[in-house]
Amino acid sequence: MNHNVIAIDTSTNIISLCIAKYDDDSENTQIIAGTELPTQLQHDISLIEGFRNLCTSANITTHQCDAIILGVGPGSFTGLRVSFAFAKAYAFTQNIPIIGISMFECTQDDVDITCIFAPCTKTRYFYTIAQKNTDPLQPVCANVETIVAEISATIPLHSQIALLGAVEDEQINSAIHRISQNSTRLSISEALLSKGIKKLVSGDHLPIDATPNYMASPITDRQGVKKRPKFKDTR
16 A cells, blocks of 8 residues: 655755655655755745645645654754644644654665764754764764864765755865765755655654754764764775
């Protein structure tokens, strides 16, 4: 039987949405529509309009979603509040489950390195770095200069890199480009979807009274974490 599953993330200045059909007989997932929308600091209006347009693109009505995969943070305080309110209201009225996924769970095993960023302040980011088939480094919060230094010291040259999250800082983007010109920016909602389907099948649903993980506790400031070793070049 096919189920329509929507993934929502509003943790950055971009609203990321996608809808997929999940077949619980074959366990296949097919993304049928997706979009990423700049918010102009109007997450509520952009999310509702984006959801309606996405359902139209997927050729379903707004009442035909069977589960919600929700980005739970860390990230934008206002953005996360809006998506949680929307998801809870929709799930309650439609009697469907919500599956909560942190962006930091979305490491990719088909690339050498995954770099994940979520906004903290105008000059600081929550971030982690993960090597293929290994646990990611402890997520931390740091300023741009510290992140650039750690990226340069940790990631082997010419690695294939997947970027997840909205990073507007040119210094960080330039540092990644210097290490490797083979980098790909991923859709947050599609990354959430691939992890969320597994939780959906296992019945690991988000309680209806859950709250956003604004600060991603127990993430600490980078200054409180020892220097991390350079990843081995396994290519």
